[in-house]
Amino acid sequence: xxxxxxxxxxxxxxxxxxxxxxxxxxxxxxxxxxxxxxxxxxxxxxxxxxxxxxxxxxxxxxxxxxxxxxxxxxxxxxxxxxxxxxxxxxxxxxxxxxxxxxxxxxxxxxxxxxxxxxxxxxxxxxxxxxxxxxxxxxxxxxxxxxxxxxxxxxxxxxxxxxxxxxxxxxxxxxxxxxxxxxxxxxxxxxxxxxxxxxxxxxxxxxxxxxxxxxxxxxxxxxxxxxxxxxxxxxxxxxxxxxxxxxxxxxxxxxxxxxxxxxxxxxxxxxxxxxxxxxxxxxxxxxxxxxxxxxxxxxxxxxxxxxxxxxx
Numbered sequence: 595x596x597x598x599x600x601x602x603x604x605x606x607x608x609x610x611x612x613x614x615x616x617x618x619x620x621x622x623x624x625x626x627x628x629x630x631x632x633x634x635x636x637x638x639x640x641x642x643x644x645x646x647x648x649x650x651x652x653x654x655x656x657x658x659x660x661x662x663x664x665x666x667x668x669x670x671x672x673x674x675x676x677x678x679x680x681x682x683x684x685x686x687x688x689x690x691x692x693x694x695x696x697x698x699x700x701x702x703x704x705x706x707x708x709x710x711x712x713x714x715x716x717x718x719x720x721x722x723x724x725x726x727x728x729x730x731x732x733x734x735x736x737x738x739x740x741x742x743x744x745x746x747x748x749x750x751x752x753x754x755x756x757x758x759x760x761x762x763x764x765x766x767x768x769x770x771x772x773x774x775x776x777x778x779x780x781x782x783x784x785x786x787x788x789x790x791x792x793x794x795x796x797x798x799x800x801x802x803x804x805x806x807x808x809x810x811x812x813x814x815x816x817x818x819x820x821x822x823x824x825x826x827x828x829x830x831x832x833x834x835x836x837x838x839x840x841x842x843x844x845x846x847x848x849x850x851x852x853x854x855x856x857x858x859x860x861x862x863x864x865x866x867x868x869x870x871x872x873x874x875x876x877x878x879x880x881x882x883x884x885x886x887x888x889x890x891x892x893x894x895x896x897x898x899x900x901x902x903x904x905x
Contacts, residue, residue: 618646618754618755618756618757619756619757619758619759620644620645620646620729620756620757620758620759621638621643621644621645621758621759621760622634622635622638622643622644622645622646622758622759622760622761622762622763623645623646623648623743623756623758623761623762623763624638624645624646624647624648624762624763624765625648625735625743625762625763625764625765625766626648626649626655626763626764626765626766626767627647627648627649627651627652627653627654627655627718627730628654628655628656628657628765628766628767629655629657629658629767630655630765630767631647631649631655631763631765631766631767632647632653632654632655632717632718634763634765635647635723635728636726636728639726639727639728642727643760644727644729645727645728645729646728646729646730646731646756647723647728647729647730647731648731648732648733648735648743648745648756649730649731649732650732650733650734650735652714653714653718653719653720653723653730654710654713654714654718655767656767658710658713658714658718659710660789660790660791660793661789663706663709663710663713664706664709664710664793665793665821665824665825665828667702667705667706667709668702668706668793668828668832669824669827669828671698671701671702671705671832672827672828672829672830672831672832673831675695675698675831675832675833676831676832676863679833690808690809690833692807692808692809695808695809695832695833696800696808699797699800699808699832700797702797703797706793731745731756732747733745733746733747733752733753734746734747734748737762738755740761740762741757741758741759741761741762742755742756742757742758743755743756743758743762744756777873778816778873778874778875778876779874779875779876780875780876780877781876781901783876783877783878784876784877784878784885784901785900786900786901786902786903787900787901787902787903788902788903788904789821789825789904792825792902792904795900796813796829796900799811799899799900806899808832808833808834809833809834809835810835811834811835811899811900812834812835812836812837812897812898812899812900813829813834813835813836813837813898813899813900813901813902814836814837814839814885814887814896814898814900814901814902815829815836815837815838815839815901815902815903815904816839816873816901816902816903816904817839817840817841817903817904818838818839818840818841818842818843818844818845818846818869819845819846819847819904820845821904822838822840822904823838823844823845823856823860825902825904826838826860826865827860827863827865830860830863830864830865831863835864835866836864836865836866837865837866837868837896837898838860838865838866838867838868839868839871839873839887839889839896840867840868840869840870840871841870841871841872842869842870843857843869843870844856844857844860844867844869857869868889868892868896870891871889871890871891871892872889872890872891873887873888873889873890874888874889874890875887875888876888876901883899884897884898884899885897885898885899885900885901887901
């Protein structure tokens with residue numbers, strides 16, 4: 595075992611160092627450091643119970659890093675940009691200033707990063723958790739039995755055992771996104787975005803192509819679920835051209851009327867919506883770097899600068 599250790603706080607709130615090889619018992623163990631796991635751990639700590647939170651990645655989960663915080667910040671900025679352009683169109687100034695648009699997008703990216711980091715530092719960081727009497731064990735949990743787990747951290751090659759007096763809460767949240775290469779031929783030959791990296795990759799794609807007008811950028815989004823629809827509208831309102839491809843109707847788990855209304859709104863806003871079609875294959879041109887998307891039941895080929903897959 596290498597020198598990885600955790601600090602357990604005693605009832606007198608004095609930290610006690612424990613080596614990685616030591617078997618440690620808590621009243622409650624919570625697996626998963628997203629919003630649900632954090633809520634469970636903090637709630638238990640208010641009853642003066644000893645709690646250990648186990649998280650394999652960064653505490654905060656999807657909501658902070660790849661879900662609600664970045665998406666809602668982006669949607670808010672997109673709405674302002676769209677309203678701004680509509681006002682310009684109304685008063686006869688339909689030309690979009692690419693420099694101003696890029697500056698606005700840089701501000702949006704900065705705002706997203708600041709919000710994520712502020713929430714983490716004020717609510718979810720190890721320092722905050724420790725102040726509440728919650729220990730943080732960073733690593734992957736595997737069960738030995740209903741009240742015992744092993745926690746392993748591949749980054750520093752450590753592992754140790756934890757025991758729960760009362761029980762273990764499993765709050766691992768959403769699964770990792772299904773690898774779309776399993777379903778789409780040729781996807782391994784092109785860079786693609788998922789809901790986990792799109793918030794960084796979208797802005798990076800703008801910065802890396804300073805000569806390309808933002809409004810000429812074409813994004814192909816695969817998936818007509820909540821995330822795909824949300825992202826399509828946000829990117830479209832920020833000035834890019836968007837094609838949304840759904841294997842079913844939009845929002846297939848919602849009422850049909852909601853799907854129909856949403857599609858009409860999207861099309862009025864300039865989003866090209868293709869429903870009841872699956873992406874069969876993709877390929878990238880060596881000449882201009884454009885991505886061609888072939889559909890299963892259509893001879894039409896969709897062309898874009900980037901492709902992004904979502905639920």
